[in-house]
Amino acid sequence: MDIFLKCREYEDAKRVQAAGVYPYFRPIESTAGSTVVTHGKRRVMIGSNNYLGLTHHPRVQAAAKSAIDRFGTGCTGSRFLNGNLVIHEELEQQLARYLGKESCLVFSTGFLSNQGALSCLVGRNDVIYSDRENHASIIEGTRVALGDTIKFRHNNMADLERVLINTRQKYEGALIVADGVFSMSGDLFDFPKAVELAKKYNCRMYVDDAHALGVMGPKGQGTEHHFNMVGASDLVMGTFSKSFASIGGFVAGEVDVIEYIKHKCRPFIFSAAMPPPAVATVLECLKMVEEEPQHLASLWKNARKMKRELALLGYNTLGSKTPIIPLLIGDDFTAFAFTQKLYEHGVFATPVVRPAVPDGCALIRTSYMASHTESDLNYVLEVLETLGKEFGIIGNQGRQEELAALAHTHFGV
Ligand SMILES: Cc1ncc(COP(=O)(O)O)c(C=O)c1O
Incomplete structure (x- = not known):
């Protein structure tokens, strides 16, 4: 059998691309710390590990x-x-x-x-x-x-x-x-x-x-x-x-x-x-x-603000205690679609789907940096509030309880 056969039969990425929600390999045209330009538009980056913003x-x-x-x-x-x-x-x-x-x-x-x-x-x-x-x-x-x-x-x-x-x-x-x-x-x-x-x-x-x-x-x-x-x-x-x-x-x-x-x-x-x-x-x-301890202090100030505000909005963040704050979404396709909408609203985040997480526990991984400004973060919160409601992730008691049960079963929180 041809060892390339599996490559020709590989459809997963093509399916997500065809649905218009493929979130990977987005070419970044320029970066300025907390923001990036992709497809000609400036977007707030909440998917980076540049925690201290020193790049x-x-x-x-x-x-x-x-x-x-x-x-x-x-x-x-x-x-x-x-x-x-x-x-x-x-x-x-x-x-x-x-x-x-x-x-x-x-x-x-x-x-x-x-x-x-x-x-x-x-x-x-x-x-x-x-x-x-x-x-x-x-x-x-x-x-x-x-x-x-x-x-x-x-x-x-x-x-x-x-x-x-x-x-x-x-x-x-x-x-x-x-x-x-x-x-x-x-x-x-x-x-x-x-x-x-x-x-x-x-x-x-x-x-x-x-x-x-x-x-x-x-x-x-x-x-x-x-x-x-x-x-x-x-x-x-x-x-x-x-x-x-x-x-x-x-x-x-x-x-x-x-x-x-x-x-x-x-x-x-x-x-x-x-x-x-x-x-x-x-x-x-x-x-x-x-x-310069101020970089670490800003990182934690931003992380604490986001943790507090995301919890107030009703997101399940799996009890994160660090500047990595995941948003529990549910199925893989919803996580892809949600990430795409965020992108269209000028927010660059990344989904985490199977096998990196258990089935039905897809996340959007958000992470914060010392270099995020107050207005970057407020904008992100505004968009997350609108989309979270649109997707029924927040503002929906029943769904929030289901997600809490998933978090408890699969992540022990
Ligand atoms: C926990 C952990 N260990 C190791 C690595 C690998 O590090 P690097 O990107 O420097 O190869 C990463 C990076 O993604 C990571 O998240």
Whole structure:
């Protein structure tokens, strides 16, 4: 059989396109922080991970430009061989200090950091205990790793303990892996309880702080700092593709572990290094989060306002405690149609449908930034009020109760 047959028979995207509600790959013509221009029209962006709004900050842009002058546009090789710049090493030292870790290793993307670190550390006789809603890059890492993976119910520590009791003795090493902030639902991992279980059952702890970095903790240092438990996770992973306005990722932990990953990890060794302007961007962002607390303060002011106002309108936001605020919609098609209407009204958001969420639990993922203005947010609320009523998501007691029941059954809130 032709391996391309499945491609010719693939209809899902075409069906959504034919219905005129396809929400993906919208070409962005220009961006200005909290707004973008697409199809010739300015729209408020509520689908970005640019939490601190630093992609357009003059200090950050100047740093990126001057790195190009000094190092050129790319590294044209792996750090292992010809692509290791002094600024990669400076970034690793600065990050380790900021996070309170012994050492740190910078990768070209967050995806590669997870895939690489997990697959290189977890051997044939080891096991990974992985939250069911972990990011795809963690799942990829667990697939490449030689050891087994056992999933536990999302953020359910009783279920984690159940699987630990049933299986831990079969393996040598063990690693509990979870997102610190879950990327779709925006909920916080029960880190304190997981750490307790890791100790009790002799496991190592690994937290993916992609959405916690720059957001949680007094200076945005992430999950450990948010819970005032610095040092409680053996490894912390993060990405620069969100708050740090760039691209790249890292793993931080004790020096021996980081040195081992540095010399054994194939996605680190056999992939070209993070480009100079991307590294310089992150270094500048790091300085800014420490010197200018106003960005973090604005982010939380905006997130709290939206959380409060969306709840008042009657939206079910799955109890989010972060700047990622999902709106529970129901079926996939309604989520696509609702997103399309938002787009037509000048609001850029993204739907989350199966298999990323359970059947019938499609969401619109909204996320807020330090750079949103009061008028951006008020406009978004106005549009969400009108459309929410039009689609019967809010202002309809029966439907709101149905959605609350779905949230309870599938998300435990
Ligand atoms: C939780 C989580 N981990 C890892 C990644 C991968 O990061 P990157 O975009 O830097 O490859 C993402 C990005 O989508 C993420 O949300």
